[in-house]
Amino acid sequence: MEADKGRAKKHKPPREEAYFETSSPDETRRLGQSLGQHLRARDVVLLTGDLGSGKTTFCKGVGLGADVEDEITSPTFTLIAEYEGRIPLAHMDLYRIAGDPRKLDEIGWDDYVEGEFAVLVEWPLTALGGLDDVMHVQIERPSLMRFQSRRLHAIAVGTRSTELLKEWVTTWESS
Numbered sequence: 258m259e260a261d262k263g264r265a266k267k268h269k270p271p272r273e274e275a276y277f278e279t280s281s282p283d284e285t286r287r288l289g290q291s292l293g294q295h296l297r298a299r300d301v302v303l304l305t306g307d308l309g310s311g312k313t314t315f316c317k318g319v320g321l322g323a324d325v326e327d328e329i330t331s332p333t334f335t336l337i338a339e340y341e342g343r344i345p346l347a348h349m350d351l352y353r354i355a356g357d358p359r360k361l362d363e364i365g366w367d368d369y370v371e372g373e374f375a376v377l378v379e380w381p382l383t384a385l386g387g388l389d390d391v392m393h394v395q396i397e398r399p400s401l402m403r404f405q406s407r408r409l410h411a412i413a414v415g416t417r418s419t420e421l422l423k424e425w426v427t428t429w430e431s432s
């Protein structure tokens with residue numbers, strides 16, 4: 258038992274978390290922009306939150322930060338949209354295949370997360386399990402009264418994603 262404990266401890270990946278609050282769609286875009294500036298190939302950012310919580314709004318900002326010229330739009334029907342910026346960016350919305358992990362193979366999931374893309378994933382239910390270095394951003398509406406306020410909770414696991422989260426926080430706090 259003791260040996261098992263020791264092994265689990267040794268392999269525990271680094272973990273970081275941060276909270277953000279925004280009070281308008283524009284501020285959520287700017288928050289995304291400050292993350293987008295730091296994205297590199299093979300970074301994966303999973304976005305969860307209710308319908309209309311602001312995932313796509315956040316992704317639009319990420320695109321700006323990654324120097325994507327086209328406006329990022331919701332790929333609900335196409336599942337994946339690819340953009341060319343400072344790095345290639347793939348934006349996915351897996352809402353329609355939530356609950357069916359086999360569909361991940363059909364869309365070429367591994368090629369995206371192991372390739373040249375930085376990857377943003379809305380409704381990542383089918384993809385949550387298989388990644389060992391990943392950032393998860395959960396968006397919530399903290400209050401029904403303040404309908405334009407959003408709370409974002411970011412959790413990064415793994416060496417690269419924790420570094421990415423620290424860079425993002427530093428840029429956001431100095432902006």
Ligand SMILES: Nc1ncnc2c1ncn2[C@@H]1O[C@H](COP(=O)(O)OP(=O)(O)OP(=O)(O)O)[C@@H](O)[C@H]1O
Nearest residue numbers: 279280281282285308309310311312313314405407
């Ligand atoms: N602080 C805020 N941040 C982001 N969006 C906000 C904020 N306040 C209000 N909104 C509004 O909430 C909506 C968010 O829509 P968006 O498409 O980004 O959500 P989504 O999470 O991608 O939804 P879906 O699950 O349908 O893909 C927009 O209409 C936006 O104007």
Ligand SMILES: [Mg+2]
Nearest residue numbers: 312313331379
């Ligand atoms: Mg969306």
